Amino acid sequence: MIDPVISHPLGDFIREIIPIPEISFLINALISIIAICAVAIGTAPILIYMERKICAHIQCRLGPMRLGFHGTLQTIADVMKLLFKEVYAPKGADKFLFYLAPMISLTAPFLALTMIPFDHNLQVANLSVGIPFIIAVNGFGILGILIGGWASNNKYSLLGSLRSGAQMISYEISFALVLLFVVMVSGSANLMDITQSQSGTILDWWIFKIPVLGFIAFIMFFISSTAELNRAPFDIAEAEQELTGGYHTEYNGTAFAMFYLAEYINLVTTSSLATTCFLGGFYPPLIGIESIDTLLLKVPGFIWFAGKVFFMISAYMVVRWTFVRPRVDQLMDFEWKFLLPANLLLLALGATYIAIIG
Amino acid sequence: MKQKVSPISTAEYIKRYAKRCITGPISLLKGLSVTVRYFFSPHKIVTEQYPENKKTLKMHSRYRGCLELIEDENGENLCTACGICEKACPNASINILSTKNIAGKKVLGKYLYHLGSCTQCGLCVEACPFGAIRMNQEFELSNESVDSFEMTLNKKEGRG
Structure with a gap:
């Protein structure tokens, strides 16, 4: 029995006008897919433009300026270029796996995006196992990178993908443990419930609600998710200066565009996850003063959500263009000797906090 | 050990x-x-939008473009035709052709400068004991004919 989990008013409306449950479910699913694709594919060019501008201004440059007003059309032109390029696999590559890898890579962020509550009623799937689902789905990204590196018959690709496999699997543990901390303190693995547990003033967000631990957990989430995203300073997988691009050395055209797209949708997904788990999701930052709060509450929730996601993305980008890449052994040292013990300690302290204060 | x-x-x-x-x-x-x-x-951005801001673009004072003789408002230069710049030039881009003036003194006749072979190293400017030459901020030096790279820098004969 298919259980239509699309629970927002639009889904109810379609269920009302179409009495046959199978067809209404199909229509609902189609609407959800289109919405998710629109959000994901629509934001990716904006993010690419944003990244180019932010990196340029940090390095005292201007970035794209020629195409359109301040280079706004540049990414669209780049996307068109990538789409019209010929796609070919190198000699000796495993064709099937070679073309499968970018698709697997692209699946993961889309699946994770279905779990994110954008507003009170804007959530595709309200699963009770939202956080475990996202952790599980994140593994797809690693699989795509590993397969892509292996199938392209290139030593740099293989090296990059193996390195990134080791890195991402290691940091996955910290990532999961920090999310576990949030699940522990909020008492639910459902992302909607986690968001609703942060309603109230700005001090009720999980980053501030637990005095110091919340902020430490947020920093740890930031570090481990940067490693999960394969972004600098943890871009061991690409490491352009050492590995000429790592796992996507041999990719071009549409296949490369899919890897690129996956990277940026992953950025959106992880930022949304950070927003949901730590920054109060779609709730406005109320400060407890009546007159200001009524004004803040008038702004719709998804705008607050988008604003917080935008803030997180800018933070990721500034960090990317500031810090240098650690060596592979330093990276593993940091995870296994510092981040993982610190995470376990954080979990224990969080449990103590709940036991004592409640 | x-x-x-x-x-x-x-x-x-x-x-x-x-x-x-x-x-x-x-x-x-x-x-x-x-x-x-x-x-x-x-305001710290250093990128120049070159063809658009051609009119307002100012090169940095230390930029080494084309070599030129420092001349006063009458077109008189300070060159004494000593030839030190000619000797300092690593790829023979400078030729000093001296003449004798009416008083029989050796003065600058023609300051020949071959832009085509010049690498803008600035050694001639450093070598000049009289401060008679400098590198200007001209950077649009490309031209259609090779002949334009053979320049005579002085307009007037040197005073000695």
Whole structure:
């Protein structure tokens, strides 16, 4: 029995006008897919433009300026270029796996995006196992990178993908443990419930609600998710200066565009996850003063959500263009000797906090 | 002979570890403050929008473009035709052709400058004992004919 989990008013409306449950479910699913694709594919060019501008201004440059007003059309032109390029696999590559890898890579962020509550009623799937689902789905990204590196018959690709496999699997543990901390303190693995547990003033967000631990957990989430995203300073997988691009050395055209797209949708997904788990999701930052709060509450929730996601993305980008890449052994040292013990300690302290204060 | 590194005690190790736990984030924050400061100060951008701002573009004073003789308002130069710049030039881009003036003194006849072979190293400017030459800020030096790269820099004969 298919259980239509699309629970927002639009889904109810379609269920009302179409009495046959199978067809209404199909229509609902189609609407959800289109919405998710629109959000994901629509934001990716904006993010690419944003990244180019932010990196340029940090390095005292201007970035794209020629195409359109301040280079706004540049990414669209780049996307068109990538789409019209010929796609070919190198000699000796495993064709099937070679073309499968970018698709697997692209699946993961889309699946994770279905779990994110954008507003009170804007959530595709309200699963009770939202956080475990996202952790599980994140593994797809690693699989795509590993397969892509292996199938392209290139030593740099293989090296990059193996390195990134080791890195991402290691940091996955910290990532999961920090999310576990949030699940522990909020008492639910459902992302909607986690968001609703942060309603109230700005001090009720999980980053501030637990005095110091919340902020430490947020920093740890930031570090481990940067490693999960394969972004600098943890871009061991690409490491352009050492590995000429790592796992996507041999990719071009549409296949490369899919890897690129996956990277940026992953950025959106992880930022949304950070927003949901730590920054109060779609709730406005109320400060407890009546007159200001009524004004803040008038702004719709998804705008607050988008604003917080935008803030997180800018933070990721500034960090990317500031810090240098650690060596592979330093990276593993940091995870296994510092981040993982610190995470376990954080979990224990969080449990103590709940036991004592409640 | 290789020096042996003495192993540190556990207490020392923990001390160093704790110290790094504090200094590490501080240094990271320092780096972040620099980039964020640059991000929010657009006047520090050095990129020039070249063909668009052709009229207002000013090259830096230390830019080495084309070689020129320093002349006063009457077109008189300070060159004495000593030939030190000619000797300083590593690829023979300068030829000094001297003449004799009415008083029989050796003066500058023609200051020949071959832009085509010049690498803008600026050694001639450094070598000149009279400060008679300089590199100007001209950078649009490309031309259609090779002949235009053979220049005579002085308009007037040297005064000696």
